[in-house]
Amino acid sequence: MNLKQLSELLGLSQTTVSRALNGYPEVNEATRERVLRAVKETGYRPNKAAQRLATGKAGSIGLVMPTAPGHQSDVHFGEFLAGLGEESVRHDFHFVITPAHPDDEVAALRRLAISGNVDALFIAYMRGHDPRLVMLKSLSMPFIVHGRSFGSEPDYPYLDIDNEAAFYDAAKLLLQLGHTRFALMNGPAHLDFAIRRKNGVVTALGERGLELSEDCTSHTPMTDEEGLIAMERFLQLPERPTAVLCSSTVLALGAIRAINQAGLKLGEDISLIAHDDVLPLLKPENFSVPLTTTRSSLRAAGARIAQRLIGTVTQAGPFPEHELWKAELIVRASTGPAPR
Amino acid sequence: MNLKQLSELLGLSQTTVSRALNGYPEVNEATRERVLRAVKETGYRPNKAAQRLATGKAGSIGLVMPTAPGHQSDVHFGEFLAGLGEESVRHDFHFVITPAHPDDEVAALRRLAISGNVDALFIAYMRGHDPRLVMLKSLSMPFIVHGRSFGSEPDYPYLDIDNEAAFYDAAKLLLQLGHTRFALMNGPAHLDFAIRRKNGVVTALGERGLELSEDCTSHTPMTDEEGLIAMERFLQLPERPTAVLCSSTVLALGAIRAINQAGLKLGEDISLIAHDDVLPLLKPENFSVPLTTTRSSLRAAGARIAQRLIGTVTQAGPFPEHELWKAELIVRASTGPAPR
DNA sequence: CCATGCTCCCAAAGCGCTTTAAATTATGTA
């Protein structure tokens, strides 16, 4: 069933039927109702490809999913997607996901953009001087960045959390508890959030005349294995840290395993604060020693980004160019006074 | 840059350029190379919407993501998606994800199918007598089912794991270890895999003249909280179970927390076998007491499903209508002889 | 009675591609 058949069925022109469906004012209400009724009865749905071709609008937002055989899937990705979905469903938008090899992301994004399949783009996992940014800016398609790109002018729309403040505050708390030997388990060094979080820690320590040693810093993918390995390394240092900051509850999961295996007590021998993206599987309050965290919901970020993206496409704006969310510092049992 | 412009640039007709690009044989090799070179230089990409309209092919597979505010996102979903992506990227396919309210899935699937946005569909989380199946069969669009639908004729293509055998084998192992008091922590009762897994357990127990009591069976969403709650309930029974079968490592995560909190020892006081979908975040070997599991990679299933779906669309088949994968039973420390 | 302004509705063009049917050019054969 297509428009032509439907209009013949109704004895109307395609124009009128199309207008009736799209809410144009110049069609008689009685006629509109007749059309709507026929749509219900026939189950007619406009062909999206044709609609897209005619209007240039796709009703979808695009994203690239880095993937490869052996490439570990990221729990954060799923959670973010849930947020996007939660909002998109309200506007009858869908998303088009292009899987791409991690080395091919810029090109994949470009292909996606000029394919005509999507109205807007979204990127995340930002790096310093991110090459995707340059490409996107040249593209004249709305986009939004989750995170920021250190070293680039912030002349692009973004939603980010204040990573620096979050880790500054967390470090500050540990300082107040008397800790002096710090460690940081961070994400990959080239990622923007990792850079900023480190800065936050360094600043807080600096105010007390302390330094973050290289030995006590790890930059790894955010998996529990890496957390385990990094923490094992820290624990073997002659002067092992008593305060650990952790870029993800996933890393913390491994780190705590290492702490337990070493026979140490979390919250007594070692204090730990992790950043909590509010993953359904890793609730900090459910750890055997509940985790002190800096919290910011990834899912909420996804929903907000969808809202802005869709709003931009449908001209429902305006939206602020930049949003910087504060993370909450939530104190639980994994932090305590420095042992002496 | 579109076809028309490109062909004018080359002094050729759109037909020839189109054919050159799509590998038709009736175009001179020299001409084809000239076209290809021009494409490289100009960065021309065909408009997908137009291509789709003309061919009816979309180069994409569709799926519905159940979502709603407060609807917990499923870790299994992300992992499955990773598998789909891994294979899709090889064929330059992408996926179109329609988020939909859980109550609206059938309709959403229908909309997706007739939108012309996708070439093939995929469904999962099968229920007994699944209503989506009826709809899909009436649709004349290729689809594949992950799982099966209990109570429907298996006259549709599916990929499933042998849930019944997996749980039969697991129960059998525990029986051989001398256990007689069993519990089953299962997924929602209406889901196909839950029905079959329960059957497997019941059959194995039945062979020894044992029964699975209602008190010792839970049907819940597969989250760690639910695992905790269910296990707490089991542990308060006058005759508490010594052998527990668990439909997911996620449930096991909570269950083990409950066991620890009760001061019991996993693998001694209580033996537990969980089904392992090979989630990157929950490796059974990383639990403080490594978990005995029935293992089957969700990601591998995703990749295979993508392969079959894409193969069907591109006529690369034929593929077997049905695939039933065996899960591996891997024994680790969470199982031991029944305490006496 | 005719110009004016509405309200509705329609024919046809166009979005960018593929593909059918036909035209043109090249090649081979008698």
Add this chain to the structure above:
DNA sequence: TACATAATTTAAAGCGCTTTGGGAGCATGG
């Protein structure tokens, strides 16, 4: 040299929708 045949190329017709530019039909008012 002429003609059949093969090798290339092209014009034009869609694919199913939106939208531009009119055009009936009808009431209003001078």
